[in-house]
Amino acid sequence: MMTSLSARAEVLEVPRFSGPEVMTDVFEAIYRRRAVRNYSNEPVSRAEIEGVLEAAIMAPSAINAQPWAFVVLQGHEELARYAREGRDLLTNTAGDGTPLTGSNELLQMVSAPNFELFHGAPAVIIIYATNANxxxxxxxxxxxxxxxxxxxxxxxxxxxxxxxxxxxxxxxxELKIPPSWSHALAIAVGHPSGETAPTPRRAALVVTWR
Ligand SMILES: Cc1cc2nc3c(=O)[nH]c(=O)nc-3n(C[C@H](O)[C@H](O)[C@H](O)COP(=O)(O)O)c2cc1C
Known part of the structure; x- marks a missing residue:
């Protein structure tokens, strides 16, 4: 069943999620976000899921088409099954369909006994594009x-x-996604377990500036 998070006015003016722990400095978030690969067992609450979805839909889109749809998966067994199926697919083909034989590093990673596609996260949000472009x-x-x-x-x-x-x-x-919708990205979500070290960045490659 498709659900709409909440009935609301067409124009959103109020932040959707405003718990006391919310950090509002955008630079803090940009610089400190990490790809987290260790999660605690603490479940993600419905309010937290709603909060991140409400932020997601504030993204800009051409002619404000808002061409996205979300799948939220939180069932432990279902996530484990999808993680296994995804891993089985990967040992034959890479995520974009490229044969994995070309990438030994990737093949080694996904073949490792402890590889888990979603890093054991208690929730996965999958974004689908509701039109091909x-x-x-x-x-x-x-x-x-x-x-x-x-x-x-x-x-x-x-x-x-x-x-x-x-x-x-x-x-x-299975996920009730119409055939014409394109998969965009799956995102593991959960409460981090421990710290995640920052990753380096190269300086911005500015080719032309005049
Ligand atoms: C489109 C995209 C796909 C990614 N796929 C994976 C993935 O399948 N598994 C994974 O562990 N990390 C994945 N990552 C995370 C990247 O490895 C990570 O963002 C990058 O190393 C930089 O680290 P940071 O996000 O902590 O700054 C992906 C990132 C992007 C943007």
Whole structure:
């Protein structure tokens, strides 16, 4: 069943999630968000999921089409099953359909006994584009979601390796996704366990500036 989070006015003016722990400095969120790969067992609450979805839908989109739709998975057994299915797919093909034989590092990683596609996160949010050209907008929504999650004390990790899994027709049928919708990105969500070290960045490559 498709649900709409809440009836609301067309124009959103009030932050949707405003718990006491919310960090509102956007630079803090941009600089401190990490791809989190260790999660505690603490479940993600409904209010937290609603909070990150409300932030996601504030993303810009061409002609304000808002061409995104979300699947929220929190069932432990279902997530474990999808993680296994995704891993089985990956040992044959990479997330974008490229044969894994070309990438020994990736093959080694996904073949490791402790590899878990969603890093054991208690929730996974999958974003689908409701028209074929809208995957870019969904990535904007994904970044909003991840920054908002960080501000709420949650960890996230984009799971590009789940692409082949969530693009499969039988899986889309299971998730009630119409065939014409395109998979954009799955995002693991949960309460971080321990600290995640920052990753380095190269300086911005500015090719032309005049
Ligand atoms: C489109 C996309 C796909 C990604 N896929 C995966 C993935 O399948 N598994 C994973 O553990 N991390 C994945 N990541 C996370 C990146 O590895 C991570 O963002 C990058 O190393 C930089 O680290 P940071 O996010 O902590 O700054 C993905 C990131 C993006 C943007």
């Amino acid at each position: 809208a995957v870019a907008e969904c990535f904007l929504a994904a970044q909003n979601l991840m920054l908002a999650a960080w501000a709420m004390g949650l960890g996230t990790c984009p799971i590009g390796l789940a692409r082949s899994l969530f693009e499969q027709e039988p899986v889309k049928v």
